[in-house]
Amino acid sequence: MTTLSAKDKEVVKAFWAKVSGKGEQIGTDAVARMLTVYPQTKTYFSHWKDQSPSSPSVRKHGITVMAGVGDAVTKIDDLKGGLLSLSELHAFTLRVDPANFKILSHNIMVVMAIMFPKDFTPEVHVAMDKFLAAVSLALAEKYR
Amino acid sequence: MVEWTDFERATIQDIFSKMDYEVVGPAALSRCLIVYPWTQRYFGSFGNLYNAAAIMGNPNVAKHGTIILHGLERGVKNMDNMKEVYAELSVLHSEKLHVDPDNFKLLSDCLTIVVAAQLGKAFTGEVQAAFQKFMAVVVSSLGRQYH
Numbered sequence: 001m002t003t004l005s006a007k008d009k010e011v012v013k014a015f016w017a018k019v020s021g022k023g024e025q026i027g028t029d030a031v032a033r034m035l036t037v038y039p040q041t042k043t044y045f046s047h048w049k050d051q052s053p054s055s056p057s058v059r060k061h062g063i064t065v066m067a068g069v070g071d072a073v074t075k076i077d078d079l080k081g082g083l084l085s086l087s088e089l090h091a092f093t094l095r096v097d098p099a100n101f102k103i104l105s106h107n108i109m110v111v112m113a114i115m116f117p118k119d120f121t122p123e124v125h126v127a128m129d130k131f132l133a134a135v136s137l138a139l140a141e142k143y144r
Numbered sequence: 145m146v147e148w149t150d151f152e153r154a155t156i157q158d159i160f161s162k163m164d165y166e167v168v169g170p171a172a173l174s175r176c177l178i179v180y181p182w183t184q185r186y187f188g189s190f191g192n193l194y195n196a197a198a199i200m201g202n203p204n205v206a207k208h209g210t211i212i213l214h215g216l217e218r219g220v221k222n223m224d225n226m227k228e229v230y231a232e233l234s235v236l237h238s239e240k241l242h243v244d245p246d247n248f249k250l251l252s253d254c255l256t257i258v259v260a261a262q263l264g265k266a267f268t269g270e271v272q273a274a275f276q277k278f279m280a281v282v283v284s285s286l287g288r289q290y291h
Contacts, residue, residue: 036269037276053269106253110260110272117261122178123196125257129179 004130009076011127016073019116026115027066028059030107038103044096065104072135079138091142098143101136108132146281148223155274159259160220168262169209172255174199180250186243212251219282226285234289245287252279 004012019026032053034041048057068086075082090096109128113120120128177184178196187193190204199205215233222229237243256276260267267275 033269033272037273110257110267113257113261114264114267117264120257120261122175122200125175126179 004076004127004134008127008130011124012076012131013073015119015124015128016070018119019112020070020073022115023066023070024059024063026108026111027062027064027069029062029111029114030104031062031065032058033107033110034104037107041100041103044094044100069108069132069135072131072138076131079134080141083135083138084142087139087142090139091144098136098140101139102133105129105132105136145224146226151270152274152277153223155271156220156223156278159263159271159275160217163213163259163262165213165217166206166210168255168258169211169213170200170206171209172251172258173209173212174202174205175254175258176251177205179254180247183247183250186241186247216282219278219285223278226281227288230282230285231289234286237286238290245283245290248283248286252276252283255279 035045035051035058036053042051045051045057045061048055050057052058072079072083080087109120109125109132112128113125177187177193177199184193187205187208190208191202192198193202193205218229219226237245256272256279259275260272263271
């Protein structure tokens with residue numbers, strides 16, 4: 001949609017500094033919630049023996065996703081360039097429909113609201129929403 | 145007709161019975177106006193919406209947020225009948241207020257975030273699913289009379 005302003009980047013970096021210590025927990029809960037609240041997303045994980053929220057596969061994937069988000073924060077000045085190889089992975093190998101990026105982004109923010117209710121203010125919410133949308137766009141860059 | 149499980153019914157009744165409409169309503173509406181600023185187009189008469197602080201302190205926003213929650217309560221009290229319950233409100237939003245129905249989803253997402261922050265760990269994946277299903281039915285019912 002839009003580019004991130006200097007203020008957006010500042011807010012995202014500051015909030016990420018506060019919450020990155022709990023990155024694994026955020027990621028695990030966000031993926032678990034996504035599979036529960038949007039069951040159609042389970043179609044991408046039919047190769048997992050255990051798709052339940054407490055499964056080790058969910059935790060491992062949550063950690064992977066959040067590591068990617070953390071990496072994106074460090075590349076916030078050039079998401080398209082910085083996330084190029086991840087985009088190629090999602091485009092040619094994983095082929096995740098980009099609508100699902102929005103779904104996962106929503107669940108990441110729900111978890112942030114739960115775990116950091118005082119810090120996830122409306123200002124942080126809008127910056128994070130824009131950031132995750134920009135990350136999603138960068139991930140879809142190589143699709144077609 | 146929408147099928148509701150016992151868990152879903154109980155969850156929705158529980159969430160709304162414990163909710164302070166005068167806190168959650170204003171929080172959700174002001175968050176929507178801040179996170180999705182284009183929604184401010186419908187509130188030209190509300191006065192100062194210039195920045196987040198102004199929005200969060202605006203008494204018209206607060207009043208309207210509470211009204212919205214009371215509107216949601218109608219659905220909570222008539223979960224088996226929501227299409228009919230919201231028919232008149234749907235006509236109002238379409239014919240008189242001219243609200244793009246996409247905006248209902250935006251407000252719904254902000255309300256989900258506010259409720260999540262309030263309930264904390266109690267807002268489990270299953271509770272979130274029930275809440276979002278309820279909101280999806282409200283949103284769909286409100287959009288039904290548009291033509």
